Amino acid sequence: MSSLPTIRESYEIIKSERDQRLYRCFKLTNELKVLLTSDPTTDKAAAALDVHVGTMLDPADLPGLAHFCEHMLFLGTDKYQEENEYSKFLSAHGGSSNAFTSSENTNFYFDVAAEHLSGALDRFAQFFLCPLFTSSATDREMNAVHSEHEKNLNADAWRLHQLERALSKPDHDFNKFGTGNRLTLELQPKEKGINVREKLLEFHDRYYSANIMALVVIGKESLDELQEMVIDLFGKVANTNVKVPEWLDHPFGSEQLQKRIFVVPKKDIRQLTLVWPTPDLLPLYKGNPVHYMAHLLGHEGPGSLLSELKTRGWSNALVAGPKGGAKGFGFFSVSVDLTPEGLDHVDDIVKLVYECIELLRKEGIQRWIFDECRDLGAMQFRFKEKERPSSFVSSVASSMHDYEPEHVLCANYIITEFRPDWIENILKCLVPAMMRMTIVAKHFEPIATLREHWYGTEYQIEDIDPVLIAEWSTVDAHHSLSLPPPNEFIPTDFSLIEGAEAEEPQLLKETPFSKLWHAPDRQFLLPKVFMSMHFRSSMAYFDPLSANLTSLFTDLLRDALNEFAYAAELAGLEYSFKNTSYGLLLTFRGYHHKLDKLMMRIMERMVDDKFDAKRFEILKENYKRMLENFSAEQPYQHAIYYTNVITTEVMWSKHQLLDALPLTTFEALTRFLPEMLSRLHLETLAYGNIDAKNALRMVEQVESIIQSKYSQHLLQPSQLVNFRQFALGEGESFTYQDANQVHDMSAVESYFQCSVQDTHSNMLLELFAQVIFEPCFNILRTQEQLGYIVFSGVRRQGGVQGLRLIVQSDKTASYLDERVEQFLADMDKTLQEMTDEEFYQHVSSLRTRILEKPKKMSEQNSKYWTEIFAQHYNFSRDQVEADHLQTISKEQVIQFYNTFVRSDAPERKKLVVYISPKIQPLEPTKAKVVTAIDEWKKTHSLYPLPVPCNSKL
Numbered sequence: 001m002s003s004l005p006t007i008r009e010s011y012e013i014i015k016s017e018r019d020q021r022l023y024r025c026f027k028l029t030n031e032l033k034v035l036l037t038s039d040p041t042t043d044k045a046a047a048a049l050d051v052h053v054g055t056m057l058d059p060a061d062l063p064g065l066a067h068f069c070e071h072m073l074f075l076g077t078d079k080y081q082e083e084n085e086y087s088k089f090l091s092a093h094g095g096s097s098n099a100f101t102s103s104e105n106t107n108f109y110f111d112v113a114a115e116h117l118s119g120a121l122d123r124f125a126q127f128f129l130c131p132l133f134t135s136s137a138t139d140r141e142m143n144a145v146h147s148e149h150e151k152n153l154n155a156d157a158w159r160l161h162q163l164e165r166a167l168s169k170p171d172h173d174f175n176k177f178g179t180g181n182r183l184t185l186e187l188q189p190k191e192k193g194i195n196v197r198e199k200l201l202e203f204h205d206r207y208y209s210a211n212i213m214a215l216v217v218i219g220k221e222s223l224d225e226l227q228e229m230v231i232d233l234f235g236k237v238a239n240t241n242v243k244v245p246e247w248l249d250h251p252f253g254s255e256q257l258q259k260r261i262f263v264v265p266k267k268d269i270r271q272l273t274l275v276w277p278t279p280d281l282l283p284l285y286k287g288n289p290v291h292y293m294a295h296l297l298g299h300e301g302p303g304s305l306l307s308e309l310k311t312r313g314w315s316n317a318l319v320a321g322p323k324g325g326a327k328g329f330g331f332f333s334v335s336v337d338l339t340p341e342g343l344d345h346v347d348d349i350v351k352l353v354y355e356c357i358e359l360l361r362k363e364g365i366q367r368w369i370f371d372e373c374r375d376l377g378a379m380q381f382r383f384k385e386k387e388r389p390s391s392f393v394s395s396v397a398s399s400m401h402d403y404e405p406e407h408v409l410c411a412n413y414i415i416t417e418f419r420p421d422w423i424e425n426i427l428k429c430l431v432p433a434m435m436r437m438t439i440v441a442k443h444f445e446p447i448a449t450l451r452e453h454w455y456g457t458e459y460q461i462e463d464i465d466p467v468l469i470a471e472w473s474t475v476d477a478h479h480s481l482s483l484p485p486p487n488e489f490i491p492t493d494f495s496l497i498e499g500a501e502a503e504e505p506q507l508l509k510e511t512p513f514s515k516l517w518h519a520p521d522r523q524f525l526l527p528k529v530f531m532s533m534h535f536r537s538s539m540a541y542f543d544p545l546s547a548n549l550t551s552l553f554t555d556l557l558r559d560a561l562n563e564f565a566y567a568a569e570l571a572g573l574e575y576s577f578k579n580t581s582y583g584l585l586l587t588f589r590g591y592h593h594k595l596d597k598l599m600m601r602i603m604e605r606m607v608d609d610k611f612d613a614k615r616f617e618i619l620k621e622n623y624k625r626m627l628e629n630f631s632a633e634q635p636y637q638h639a640i641y642y643t644n645v646i647t648t649e650v651m652w653s654k655h656q657l658l659d660a661l662p663l664t665t666f667e668a669l670t671r672f673l674p675e676m677l678s679r680l681h682l683e684t685l686a687y688g689n690i691d692a693k694n695a696l697r698m699v700e701q702v703e704s705i706i707q708s709k710y711s712q713h714l715l716q717p718s719q720l721v722n723f724r725q726f727a728l729g730e731g732e733s734f735t736y737q738d739a740n741q742v743h744d745m746s747a748v749e750s751y752f753q754c755s756v757q758d759t760h761s762n763m764l765l766e767l768f769a770q771v772i773f774e775p776c777f778n779i780l781r782t783q784e785q786l787g788y789i790v791f792s793g794v795r796r797q798g799g800v801q802g803l804r805l806i807v808q809s810d811k812t813a814s815y816l817d818e819r820v821e822q823f824l825a826d827m828d829k830t831l832q833e834m835t836d837e838e839f840y841q842h843v844s845s846l847r848t849r850i851l852e853k854p855k856k857m858s859e860q861n862s863k864y865w866t867e868i869f870a871q872h873y874n875f876s877r878d879q880v881e882a883d884h885l886q887t888i889s890k891e892q893v894i895q896f897y898n899t900f901v902r903s904d905a906p907e908r909k910k911l912v913v914y915i916s917p918k919i920q921p922l923e924p925t926k927a928k929v930v931t932a933i934d935e936w937k938k939t940h941s942l943y944p945l946p947v948p949c950n951s952k953l
Contacts, residue, residue: 006231011405014414016384024223025405028231030239031211033400035408036226037218037392043852044094045117045219046389047124048109050397052212052244055178056103056326062189062199064180067101068145069203073108074099075137075782077126083137084778086123091774092841094848095120096390103178104244104326105398111390113848117219118229125233128208138197140785146182147788150810151634152455154742156265159457160440163263164275166452167461168251174326175251177454209240214400216393244401247328252277252436258469259436262444264458266742267629270338271440272346274353278330278429281322282402288373288415289422290332293430294321295373296360296483297334297353300566303482305356307563311480313614314342314349316559316622332430339618343441350437351472357430359477365420372487374415376570381413383494383526383591385856432472437464489571491593494527497691504875505685505864508692512714513680514703518695519687519864521857529592529688530861531599533702534869535584536683538719539676544652544660548623549672550579552664555619556611561602568598575602581651581723583680589858592689596698603702607709609673616666624661627654635740635747635915636789636808642736642913643749646933648798649723649942653933678710681720685868687861722871724942725800728753728909733927734936737813737914745787746813746916750820751795753802753909754900757872757946763885764896765801769794770846771834771893772827779823780807786819787811799870799946802909803901813914814923824901831894839890850882867949874949 010026013035022038058065074097075083082088090097095112108127112120152158168174177184189196215234219226257277281290298320300306309315315336323331334353336342342349386392396408403411448458497520505517540550554577565575573590575598586602588595630641645651682703686695706712728734740747755761773792781790787809795804805823807816854860867873874880899907912927922929930936 006235007227013408014406014410016381016409018382019384021218022223023409024227025408028210028235030235030237031241032234032237032239033214033405034230034234035214035216035396035400036223036230037216038221038223038226039218040220042114042218042220042389043848044111044389045114045120045217046109046111046393047117047121047215047217048107048390048393048397049124049128049213049215050108050394050401051106051208052104052214052401053207054102054104054106055176056173056247057207057245058176058178059199059203061192061194062196063177063184064145065185065199065203066106067178067180068142068185068196069200070099070101070106070108071141071145072133072138072200073127073131075141076132076134077123078130078132079126080123081132083782084774087778088774089116089123090120091770092838092845093120094845094852098390101178103174103324105401107394107398109390109394109397111388113845114220117217117221121217121229121233125237128213128234128237131204133197133200133204135197138200140782142182142185142196143785144781144788145180145185147785147810149179149181150745151743151788151808152179153744154266154632156267156269156440159266159452159455160263160438162455163261163452163457163459164438166454167259167261168256169249169253172249172251173245173247205238206240207242208237209242210234210237211239211241212244212401213237214397216397216400218389218393244327247326250277250329252331257434257436258432258464260462260464261436261438262448262460263438263440264442264445264448265440267632268442268625269440269629270340270343270443271335271438272338272342272349273333273335273438273440274350274435275323275331275333275438276429276431276434278322278325278332278426280325280328281330281426284419284422285403285407285411286415287417287419287422289419289426290322291373291415292365292370292423293332293360293426296369297356299484301484301563303480303484304563305352305481308352308478308480309336309342309349312345313618314339314345316618332426338441340621343439343443346437346439347468351475352478354432354472354475355478356481357427358475359481359483361427362477363483365423366483367418368486369483370415370418372490376487376490376572377413377415379491380572381410383528384413385524385526388855432464432469484567487567487571489568489573489594489598491527491571491573491591493593494591496525496527497689499691505687505868508696509699513712514682514699515684516695516699517683517685517864517868518690518692519685520691521688521860523854523860524857526857527592527689528590528857529588529595529686529690530857531588531595531687531698532685532861532865532868533586534580534582534683535586536681536715536720537583537676537679538715539672539679540579540583541581541650541652544656545663545668546672546676547579547652548657548660548664549669550584550676552616552619552623552669553673553676554579554584555623556616557602557606559615559619560611561605564601565598568594573598575599577602577606589861599698600701600705603705607677607705609670609677611669613666616669620661620664624658627658630654631740632742634789634808635743635745636749636806638738638740638915639747639749639806639913642738642915643751643795643804643911644797646736646911646913646930646936647725647751647753647800649725651723674710677706679713679715680706680710681715682706683868685861685865687864688857722945723798724945725798726937726940727800727943728911728940730907730909733908733910733912733925734930735912735914735922735925735927736930736933737916737919737922739917739919740915741917744917745808745810746816746914747789747806747808748813748816748820748912748914750805750817750910750912751802752804752901753800753911755801756943757796757799757801759881759884762801763881763888764892765794765803766850767842767846767885767888768893768896768901769803770842771831775827775830776805776823779826780819784819786816798943799872800943812920813916814920817912817914821903825903827897828902831897834890836890839893843885843888847882847885850878850885871948872946
């Protein structure tokens with residue numbers, strides 16, 4: 001090929017032995033790093049380009065410029081000047097896109113139907129060749145950046161993140177505010193006479209340089225074809241030979257250490273975080289010394305730091321490991337979730353952390369622990385599944401700046417060097433004199449007199465008493481702490497079952513007590529099993545008290561089993577136990593070899609209804625805070641929630657659950673559990689590397705354990721029916737409003753109810769949603785700049801479906817409702833003027849999305865289980881609906897719009913939920929106001945449930 005000489009260097013990629021994809025890694029003559037992936041089986045192509053520049057390189061007088069630049073690249077280029085050309089092309093060809101800006105990276109990525117990679121890549125490449133940065137787009141998109149910041153203003157994670165930066169060295173780049181807002185990108189620059197558009201162009205010209213870019217592309221084409229495509233487009237990217245900075249001066253110096261910081265959160269959370277500055281540990285990835293430390297300090301088994309904290313009643317969770325730094329510096333942290341009693345013992349907890357660190361020093365660096373971590377990483381890499389193409393390209397593009405080219409796929413898994421000296425060096429960093437601690441709790445409101453500049457976070461800071469520093473520096477290892485034992489759950493049998501023929505789940509067993517679906521894996525060929533067990537009970541969600549008790553039962557069981565199950569999780573075998581609106585859901589996923597052992601232990605503990613009263617009170621307090629903290633979620637999440645509460649037959653509200661908490665006692669739980677566990681019906685899916693015989697055996701063992709303890713009162717068929725949806729009347733429109741007093745923003749969800757699910761209705765609705773998806777974002781978000789969050793799509797619940805549009809903004813909820821209505825009215829013209837070619841592009845795009853193959857076993861399992869849980873059992877849904885889609889005409893879509901959506905549609909059924917900072921009087925409209933949800937439900941009928949697939953009805 002004539003283009004091959006433009007490659008400067010090439011590298012051999014280390015890949016998993018099961019990985020059938022072909023790779024080619026090289027550097028172009030303009031220094032741009034490239035990784036190509038050829039996968040003839042992929043139905044989605046994808047690409048990502050990561051620029052090694054982020055918020056830490058923002059100009060001091062323009063905070064947020066790197067983030068703003070990321071936004072602007074989507075809005076037109078010299079070659080494709082229409083602002084939404086890129087998103088419109090992707091939407092028309094089954095694709096999507098996104099981007100993010102971090103401290104050191106700006107990462108752009110997309111996916112698209114595999115046959116359209118060339119067209120998408122051409123439009124994508126122009127971001128880095130000839131962006132327009134038009135004045136009009138610059139002014140408008142500033143509002144989107146501001147709205148994004150406004151969305152995060154009262155989110156504790158963002159507030160804590162920025163406070164940590166604000167309390168670093170004032171002149172360090174780590175100290176910067178990276179998101180940007182209207183003040184930093186419009187008002188202040190105007191006052192200073194700064195032309196922001198010119199600064200954007202300068203920033204792009206300087207830092208969007210080929211020598212600090214990494215491109216990853218995956219497609220079904222051959223490597224040579226992909227290479228020719230990439231060289232032709234990206235070989236033209238300019239190389240300004242910009243140098244990526246290295247910050248060898250740590251942002252935490254002596255003045256920032258030995259500090260105690262008190263922070264008041266928005267949600268009712270309690271947390272202690274200890275942070276120590278470290279060197280940049282990323283270059284040591286071949287030995288990964290920080291993983292060794294994180295593994296031991298963050299261990300949750302017997303003898304661990306967390307085990308001791310839970311025994312004392314001070315904590316429920318602990319996380320230890322590296323925190324994001326930048327090139328040249330890093331951090332190590334231990335974060336402890338605090339109980340009310342733990343908040344009174346913060347200094348004792350810090351002492352216990354240092355007693356654990358001292359244990360590691362005294363025991364020395366253990367080769368067997370390193371070997372176990374190394375072997376688990378190698379096993380994970382050996383059986384690593386494919387990722388979704390967009391996730392794969394985005395993560396690998398970022399990794400190409402951090403690792404040697406040969407190791408970009410394996411660096412996060414494979415450890416090759418045992419370096420005790422590297423681990424010792426980390427231990428030397430973890431000393432009291434090098435620490436600062438942050439304690440987060442509402443409790444500190446009276447003393448938190450300081451305010452962080454950008455988010456207004458209330459805090460106080462003081463020196464740690466030198467006496468405490470001295471005491472913590474001389475502790476001995478605590479007698480209750482010990483190193484973990486060898487992991488008993490590490491699998492050694494990776495054999496695969498033979499003779500798996502079924503292509504979808506088969507009903508292996510059905511009795512009045514139990515149903516078993518079996519689906520052997522024929523696609524992924526991994527030694528892994530997924531088992532989902534739904535224990536329905538007529539008692540579990542009978543009333544708010546029952547719902548509370550069921551939820552706390554799941555919390556108590558997980559809590560009691562945590563030390564035992566943690567080793568299994570490390571070895572790649574996980575379980576989940578949670579409550580549903582119908583009962584209990586127990587799931588397992590991971591290697592098949594020792595699944596029996598974990599499952600039987602969990603089942604034995606499940607039927608043993610003896611729990612610790614003190615742990616109950618601690619977990620009940622956690623549960624109460626979780627319910628109360630919902631008030632601090634985003635407004636759009638509240639809109640979605642109230643739509644669900646109004647339309648669902650039975651859904652206990654947060655307020656109803658809170659009102660029932662005084663009756664939710666330990667004594668009530670001990671009375672409740674035998675009642676609930678003696679009224680069960682089990683429905684199971686066994687999927688993966690498991691044959692019918694073993695699936696039956698394991699389910700029968702589960703049945704035996706339950707029935708040996710609790711004599712079963714069999715549920716009646718009417719007690720196994722899912723909840724239904726309330727029907728909005730034809731031609732009716734309803735408005736419900738509520739206040740979100742934490743976020744100073746409004747949100748609406750406009751829901752247009754259509755029909756019970758069936759193949760034809762499903763495809764009509766999805767095709768209409770496909771047609772309006774890109775225009776909705778382009779008009780309401782990009783052009784009108786209503787807010788950062790704009791979404792349109794299909795809502796399905798309880799077998800009933802409709803169209804939903806969600807917007808969050810600093811505008812009023814009624815104004816957002818008006819703009820949604822105007823957008824939908826304008827879609828009349830769009831539909832009428834849509835050409836046949838455009839219509840068939842939408843059909844093709846939707847078909848591509850429907851038929852996209854699962855990339856992981858978990859995705860396939862989720863598809864199967866969704867059908868079972870919903871009681872639809874349509875395991876061939878994707879193919880059936882994709883085939884039917886091709887029979888739908890443009891005229892039918894227009895008729896759908898005229899029947900269900902347009903303002904005068906005869907069967908229009910609308911519910912709009914307004915969420916505002918405070919409840920406003922509603923202007924008179926045709927819509928009826930829902931003032932009391934329970935009263936509204938009394939006057940409305942319920943839809944029937946969809947007829948299950950292959951039903952005899």
